[in-house]
Amino acid sequence: MRACVTADIEQFSDAITKYGCFRECSQSPDDYHALRILLDIFCEEDIPSTLFVLGAYAESNPSILDLSGENGHEIASHGYTHLDLRSLSSAALREELSRCHHLFTARGFRAPYYGFNTLMVEYLEPYFVYDSSQIPVRSASRMDRFLNVYMLSKSLMEIPISTVGIIPLTSMILRMCPLSLAKMIALYVLKRDGYMVINFHPWEFSCVLPDVPIPSYVTKNTGPAFTKKVKAYLRFLRGLEVDFVTMEQIYELYR
Ligand SMILES: [Zn+2]
Incomplete structure (x- = not known):
């Protein structure tokens, strides 16, 4: 069994762009510390990860790329601005992907907010070999309901976030569910699929997040309690003797 632990490398202000409220707040979390x-944690638990780095964050803080590349992590792309790509014109989407490509090359892509639609495939194909933007339960079309790895086109593979029923293995599951339930779900997915894909964000480990008008579930149970839970969860996975793999390795296994 294999576990692919991923993270979207962005600032808290990027994550809440869609709520348009960050400028109202003078307080800023320490994103670098987070x-x-x-x-x-990944280093302590000896876990190779795939880190989907936001282009604008890497451009304004070039050390982010060096940090993210430590310990053999795979660097992938999370777009440039953290806008919902489904809202962009063709020209803006092309520009978004091209700007990232000029900053660093990556084989994989994840759209901000998991905001994917099939119209994006032709724009992703020139740059990437896999996409990991889909949460199957959120996709409207039947094709996108596939739970596991499948080909979006001849050259672009989809590696969706693992999902059970209506529950995706985003970090929110760890923040909102008891650890025992999160472990049961992981075990179920590993037995069902032979692998699992889960995702985290740095700002979830931050001690203090600004009090901004966004849904409470975005910031609920973040900070030290979350850090402790993630460590316990990753140790549980290690105890199952799963192989921790990057997304690039999943791509190579299934292509
Ligand atoms: Zn993001």
Whole structure:
């Protein structure tokens, strides 16, 4: 069995772009410190990860790429601006992907907010060999309901976030569910699929997040409690003797 632990490397202000409220807030979390916590956990638990780095964040803080590349993590792309790509014109989408490509090359892509639609495939194909933007239960079309790895086109593979029923293995599951339930779900997915894909964000490890008008579930149970839970969860996976793999390795296994 294999576990693919991924993270979207972005600032808290990027994550809440769609709520349009961050400028109202003068307080800013220590995103760099939060990233350090996440990377230290992966290092302590000896977990190779795939890190989907936001282009604008890497451009304004070039050390992010060096940090993210430590310990053999795979660097993939999370777009440039963290806008919902489904809302962009063709020209803007092309520009978004091209700007990232000029900053760093990556084989994989994940759209902000898991905001994917099939119209994006032709724009992703020139740059990437896999996409990991889909949460099957959220997709409207029947084709996109496939739970496992499948080909979006001849050259672009989809590696969706693992999902059970209506529950995707995003980090929210760990923040909102008891650890025992999160473990049961992981075990179920590993037995069902032979692998699992889960995703985290650095800002979830931050001690203090600004009080901004966004849904409470976005920031609920973040900070030290979350850090402790993630460590316990990853140790549980290690105890199952799963192989921790990057997304690139999943791509190579299934192509
Ligand atoms: Zn994101």
